[in-house]
Amino acid sequence: MAISYCTRPPQNDRTEGRPPPERRGPSRTRRPTLWEETGGPVGLLHSSLPSVAFVLVNSAFGLRPGIFAAIGTVIAFTVLRAARRQPLKPALAGVVGVGISSYFASRSGEARDFFVVDIWLSLTVFVLLVLSLVVRRPLAGVVWSAVNRSSRAWLHDRPSRFGYDVATAVLAFVFGSRFVVQFWLYDRDLAGWLAFAKIAMNYPLWAVALAVWAWAVRRAARRAGRTTP
Incomplete structure (x- = not known):
């Protein structure tokens, strides 16, 4: 007398198209880019x-x-x-x-004094940026690390620090040029041209500075072996 065995197919604990819960990767919260910041x-x-x-x-x-x-x-x-x-x-x-x-x-x-704060702020930031390069603590890297609460290990890595040196130097050029041009216009009481200079020197210069800053951040992140924020 033959005995037949009925075998059930093994239960599949997966939902079709989805990995089991224990294999799912951790969700990551997207950090804003420098442009968005x-x-x-x-x-x-x-x-x-x-x-x-x-x-x-x-x-x-x-x-x-x-x-x-x-x-x-x-x-x-x-x-x-x-x-x-x-x-x-x-x-x-x-x-x-x-x-x-x-x-x-x-x-x-006087209408020109509407711009006086921006003029002297540009000079102040320029001086701070240059000083940070002199003491070998480039402000572009220090600020990024502080905002993101990340390690400053890049300070001990020459290529990473060089990237932040370049970004800081570009930012110093932006603020220094803004001060020189706007102070010249302020001294000649050209309020209308002050507004034009503020706009003309905002968009193109900031675009270049942020691009270099983002490059420095990615460079340091790659050398540290972690994902770019």
């Missing part, structure tokens, strides 16, 4: 338009309406970013900057 093209626009609004309204209606136009523009951008649930850090920094600039222009009664 600075607000991207909207951030650059946010930093430039209040100056344009100030100059146009000031030339047509006077200093005080020009100040109100600049403040209204920066507040409108901030509200727009909040409504879209976009990062507010660049917007809030813009509000503070326009507020301080408006104070100096209102206090002196």
Whole structure:
């Protein structure tokens, strides 16, 4: 008498098309790029338009309406970013900057003083960047490590530190050239050209500086054997 055995196919604990839970890789949270950290093209626009609004309204209606136009523009951008649930850090920094600039222009009664804070800020940042190169602590790397709470092991790796040296030198050129050009225009009381120079020197120079900075970050990350943020 033959005995037949009925065998059941083994249970498959997988859901079709998906790996078992224990084999799934850890989910990674995407970190913002350098371009996104600075607000991207909207951030650059946010930093430039209040100056344009100030100059146009000031030339047509006077200093005080020009100040109100600049403040209204920066507040409108901030509200727009909040409504879209976009990062507010660049917007809030813009509000503070326009507020301080408006104070100096209102206090002196001269339109050119709307730009005086930006001029001296450029000089201050330039000096800090150069000093960081002198003491062999390039600020581009130090700032990136601080913002991302990452290791400063790159300080002990010459090629990685060289990359951050280059990025810091490019940033120093950006801020140094902005100071030289804008101070020259300020000294000649050319408020309209100050606004033009701020825009013209914002977009192209920042694009180059951020590209070099991103290159330095990727270079250091590759040498450290970890994924680029």
